[in-house]
Amino acid sequence: MRADTLFTGGRIHTGDPARPVTDALAVTAGRITALGATAHALRDERTETVDLAGGALLPSWGDGHVHPLIGGLGLRGVPVRDCATLAEVVEAVRVWAEEHPEAEWITGDAFDPWLAEGGLFDAALLDAVVPDRPVLLRTMDHHTGWANSEALRRAGYTADTPEPAHGEIVRRPDGSPLGTLREFGALNPVLALVPLPDLAEQVDALRGTARVLASAGVTWIQDAWVEAVQVDTWIAAVADDGLAVRANLALLLEPDGWAGRLPRLAADRERVEAAGGGRLTARAVKFFADGVVESGTAALLEPYSDCPHSHGAANWTGAELADAVTAVDALGFQPHIHAIGDHGVRIALDAIEAAARRNGPRARRPVIAHVQLVDPADLPRFAELGVIANFEPLWAQSDPLMTELTLPRIGPERGARQYQIAALLRSGARVSFGSDWPVTRYEPLAGLATAVTRQTPEGLPEGGWLPQERIGLDEALAAYSAGVAHQAFEEDAWGVLRVGLRADLVHLAADPYAVPAGELAGVAVLGTWLGGRRTH
Structure with missing residues (x-):
């Protein structure tokens, strides 16, 4: 066996506890075939050598919650x-x-x-x-x-x-x-009154977003909000290997008349699987349990501090959400539930628990996205129910959104238990990271900086906001790689650098372990590879 590509000349962080660091990595036919000295031995005159130039090679990143079509069209x-x-x-x-x-x-x-x-x-x-x-x-x-x-x-x-x-x-x-x-x-x-762009413009926007995400080191994404009219756009975009990332679609299910739309979800999943060639799937269903704190529409267990007569707005009753999640779970879909407020999180957990009880055990890996407020009684339920907490780490900072809108609405006690990433990790829960772009920046390096420091880009506050929820760089990197791979049911394919796994890689200009945490967002991404194919 020979190497098609050999990476050397820098530090290679594998994300694999069994061999966390090495100095060379060989790729053959899109798979990692050797590490270290064995990788060097696979080089011959036909091998392409990628000089890491003193930088670092890592497992590429996934985005566990992003809106590529909405964002791409919005930029226009x-x-x-x-x-x-x-x-x-x-x-x-x-x-x-x-x-x-x-x-x-x-x-x-x-x-x-x-x-x-x-x-x-x-x-x-x-x-x-x-x-x-x-x-x-x-x-x-x-x-x-x-x-x-x-x-x-x-x-x-x-x-x-x-x-x-x-x-x-x-x-x-x-x-x-x-x-x-x-x-x-x-x-x-x-x-509904705004004219839709034609299919060609939508496909162009989607492919453009995929290239942008690849330029940030991303190789897999969860489109977290796909309406029925957008499925054909995705199918057209993946044709002729036109996407620079692999993607899974979360098909939207809204409360009104939800049961009548289940056949359409199943049919769209089959159409996507048939056309996707392994690069595009539609295996998740998206639910909005509630809204957002800043507009007073996140569902809270106790009233808003600035509006004592309002608990916000749950989009589903607890019983309806449980029935709907159970139904899509029975069809083999992965529930992907937006839940911001502590009441929204609770009814999401209750629905997932109901699905497991009614449908029996299976590897369902439900996702609750955003997880801004969790009641202390509900923290252990994530690990107990096998729920993946998908965080957008850039939200975990004391920026104007937090200081001017969020904190006045929920008060100091609830404000002090937001985005409990470290607490959920300590509880044994699985955590993945995403961007929710275009809500916040798509670059994982920016999210890493915030997750590790809990500071704004200006380095405020000193010591970090809610510093007990800071996590280590190992944990933050894993949330973007192995954590998202677990969410994708693909931990046997990517997420760490190990012989036999797909060569999904990112080349950084500097070793992130040698860069001050607050400066991680400024590290350049020099290359991204998806299955050994360079996408950036």
Whole structure:
């Protein structure tokens, strides 16, 4: 046997406790065939040698919760992501509208929800620059929209419009819509009016996102929100080996009429599996147990501190969620449940427990994503039920979202038990990491820095926010590699560097163990390989 590729000239961190570090790695036919001196012995004149140039080679990373199509298309609208004030957002809308007179709708994604006091956005500000075409912008968490008056008019929203199920039309004192729409019950009627890009544009956006993720060292992703109309986009994108990552799809299941949609989920899974060639699967089902704290829609066990009459909004009753999770579990799907508030987390755990009790034992590996607030009584249930806690580590910092919106809404006691990554690891629970991009940055290196330090990019606060929840670099790297591979049911294929496993690799310009933790986000990714094929 000879090596097709030999990696040498730097430190190779395998992620395998049996052999954590080596100096060479050989790849043949897309698989790791040797490490160390044995790898050197497989080199001949036809072997490609990759000089790590003093950097490091590691297992590539997965993203256990990301929105590649939503994010890719969102980048093509008004560039509001980096706006620092409301005035900047409004000016960006004005400029984009002038430059695109042909656009029927003006849309933009991922602006910061703390730019307006209390997260309340007024249509009048958008009306001043675009009075005659509909405008819909979505905050970085995608749970809140900012509409102008024309968008509200087209959706039929008036003072007489009943409050939608699973959503809120924020109103002025006279009952008329302010322009702020919270959660999907209020957003979806407006989103349904926005023309979809054609298939070619969607495929281009998806493939572009895959290339961007590959450039950050990612080789596997969980698309955590796939609607039925998007399945064909994924199938088209994977054709002709057109994706730079492997992907699993979580098919969305909403509460209304959920049982009638089960056959469609199963049929879409079969279509994806048939077309995916092993690179694309659709083995998960996505549930939204609740909303988000910043908009007051996360479901809490106790009332909001700034709104004592509200516990937030669970999208499912506990009994309904248990029935639906049990049904998709019986079909062999992996439940993937968005749960932010401690009540949302509890009903998600209850539903998973019900599915296991009713359907019997199997390797189900359910995922609860985000896990912002967990009641102390529920912490041990993750390990007991085999639930994977999928965290977005970039959320675990004291940034303006936390200080200006989240903490005032939940108060100091609950605020001090957010994103308990270390506590769940200590309990024996399995943890995976994701980005939730476009909500936050897609680069795992940025997430590693936050998970290890619990600090902002500016290094604040000194000592870290809730420092008891900091984790070590070994644990953080494993959450992005072996942890996501476990979530994907693929720990026998990738996630560590071991002979026989797929050569999914990332080459960094510096050894992450030799870089101050707060500087990890600045380390360059020099190369990414998926099954031995270079994707970046």
